[in-house]
Amino acid sequence: MKINLTINGKKYSPDVEPRLLLIHYLRDVAGLTGAHIGCETSLCGACTIEVNGKSVKSCGMFAVQADGADVLTIEGLAQDGKLHAMQEAFWNQHGLQCGFCTPGMIMACKAILDHNPNPSDDEIRHGIEGNLCRCTGYQHIVNSVKAAAAVGAGR
Amino acid sequence: MIPQTFEYTAPKTLDEAMALLASGGKPLAGGMSLIPMMKLRLATPEHLVDLGRIKDLDYIREAAGELHIGATTTHYSVESSALVRGKCPLLSAAAGAIGDPQIRNVGTMGGSVAHADPAADYPAALQALEAKIVIRGAKGERTVSAADFFVDAFTTSLESGEVVREVVVPVEQAGTGTSYLKMPQPASGFAIVGVAVRVQRSGGKITLARIGVTGLSNIGYRAWAAEKALEGSAGSADDITKAAALVAQGIDANSDLHASADYRRHLASVYAARAITAAASKA
Numbered sequence: 001m002k003i004n005l006t007i008n009g010k011k012y013s014p015d016v017e018p019r020l021l022l023i024h025y026l027r028d029v030a031g032l033t034g035a036h037i038g039c040e041t042s043l044c045g046a047c048t049i050e051v052n053g054k055s056v057k058s059c060g061m062f063a064v065q066a067d068g069a070d071v072l073t074i075e076g077l078a079q080d081g082k083l084h085a086m087q088e089a090f091w092n093q094h095g096l097q098c099g100f101c102t103p104g105m106i107m108a109c110k111a112i113l114d115h116n117p118n119p120s121d122d123e124i125r126h127g128i129e130g131n132l133c134r135c136t137g138y139q140h141i142v143n144s145v146k147a148a149a150a151v152g153a154g155r
Numbered sequence: 156m157i158p159q160t161f162e163y164t165a166p167k168t169l170d171e172a173m174a175l176l177a178s179g180g181k182p183l184a185g186g187m188s189l190i191p192m193m194k195l196r197l198a199t200p201e202h203l204v205d206l207g208r209i210k211d212l213d214y215i216r217e218a219a220g221e222l223h224i225g226a227t228t229t230h231y232s233v234e235s236s237a238l239v240r241g242k243c244p245l246l247s248a249a250a251g252a253i254g255d256p257q258i259r260n261v262g263t264m265g266g267s268v269a270h271a272d273p274a275a276d277y278p279a280a281l282q283a284l285e286a287k288i289v290i291r292g293a294k295g296e297r298t299v300s301a302a303d304f305f306v307d308a309f310t311t312s313l314e315s316g317e318v319v320r321e322v323v324v325p326v327e328q329a330g331t332g333t334s335y336l337k338m339p340q341p342a343s344g345f346a347i348v349g350v351a352v353r354v355q356r357s358g359g360k361i362t363l364a365r366i367g368v369t370g371l372s373n374i375g376y377r378a379w380a381a382e383k384a385l386e387g388s389a390g391s392a393d394d395i396t397k398a399a400a401l402v403a404q405g406i407d408a409n410s411d412l413h414a415s416a417d418y419r420r421h422l423a424s425v426y427a428a429r430a431i432t433a434a435a436s437k438a
Binding site: 056057060064112 | 343
């Protein structure tokens, strides 16, 4: 089935099988391996991306459902070689250990600030309840979101 | 995890969708339950009819003292809608308790209700709100009360070829207090037990009590005995404890690796007491 979508500002018009999951399309066909496959059961959030401005788990939808959509992955966050404020904050605050959850975590954290530029600790933790960090480095992730909020990363 | 092959159609109108469903298609809404089931091959539909492109199913409207929520309205829309927050806070509380932000951005009212997961959050709230489910079928529309809609685990009164078109809840009246509290399973967020409460108070007495319970049994159900015990009482701490002790009466409680039947029954009375107390304090 022929679909059209925009990923990180670039247009793609692939012919896909309806059963192809969006994460598999991104990683295996489009070559965008930033979003990770962790649990593949919509629990861990490592595959989090944005579809039409909303954070979603890309292992939980088919590529055909993204026909006509505007998709943003972790690869599209940095602009002109400059990291997004949330990426910068994760770097500065040591918001990662092994790094496996990080692409999804950064996308989920960006979504928190898109809705709420100055979240409380509770609101941040509520906002990342769909993302698991098996290194259990949550405190530094919360610190990263606060640091990003402090420099006005929210819209 | 790759699902079995299937045909996919994304109609633009409900009429087109109804024709496809009449010929054996399986409706896809947000897919937050159906797609994981397809990945595990617990569900193997041959033809998916995606309702997500039908624009006139995504709405929240107020009319004649009721809120009408279109089937493809996401949990996030229900949770964040100023109209729902202001006029039916119990429904927005239940929506905000579902899964996690990414799930709420995609999962829909109609999909969740039609799926009828015994641990879903909406059934408890819809029972406490005495909601109506508007069903569209080949022969037209019919309306079913939440009490009649949920039949068994993953089983509703929807017939083959029918879909949920909208859910209708009453606008909260003055003197009403509501609360939805749940003990979530930590990984999935599903309710091990969840209790939704709506009470009205007048002249120092509780004049109306509606209690919906999810996670405990095969369906989200109305706790009639507890409601009856609460109505007419002053709503004292003692009255609440006595009523809450009745929420699991006569219920065949679920038991799994997360919680035994006895523990679930215990949780139900604890969460019922907390939710009734919270609701009564707002009434």
